[in-house]
Amino acid sequence: MQRYVKKMNKPNIYNKKIMKPSKFSTVIGKKAFFLFPKFDCLTWKGYAYCRTQEAADRINESDKIDSRLESHETIHVRQAESMNDSWFKFYLKYVREWICNLPLIFININAPYYFMPIEMEAYLNQDDWTYCMKGAVNQWKEFEKLTLKEKREMAKEYFSYEKKPYFTHFLLTKLMRTSN
């Protein structure tokens, strides 16, 4: 029965090429054949390619969003929905944001990734599992207004801690302070 339910929730694979982000209610976990080092999961066209089969199974376990990983990756799907419902625009922006952040690589090799507006929104809201259930999200637009100098200051602070705080909490305190 569960297998049947799971199958029903999968989008029609024959439409995969034209499938729009809004057609995905959440991500579908799959075991990745290859992942860049340091990546635990990579979402490509609504499929979350995970390093381990266990992580992929956990994503597919229920129809609800019930893990931080699934919530994080689903936020990326909802972001793609906000970009004219286009995977192409999402991935183009993803690469562009990472390149713009490249100067941060001198602080830490992971800093360009963490301070991409797209990732900042996903990390900031990944613990609120209802966040990605309301359709398109576009908080990333706010974070696009941050200058490289502002991001550099945040990155310097974050990577200066010997025991790094949970990134979601770090962002919460930082962004709350700047809005006051």
Ligand SMILES: [Zn+2]
């Ligand atoms: Zn992410």
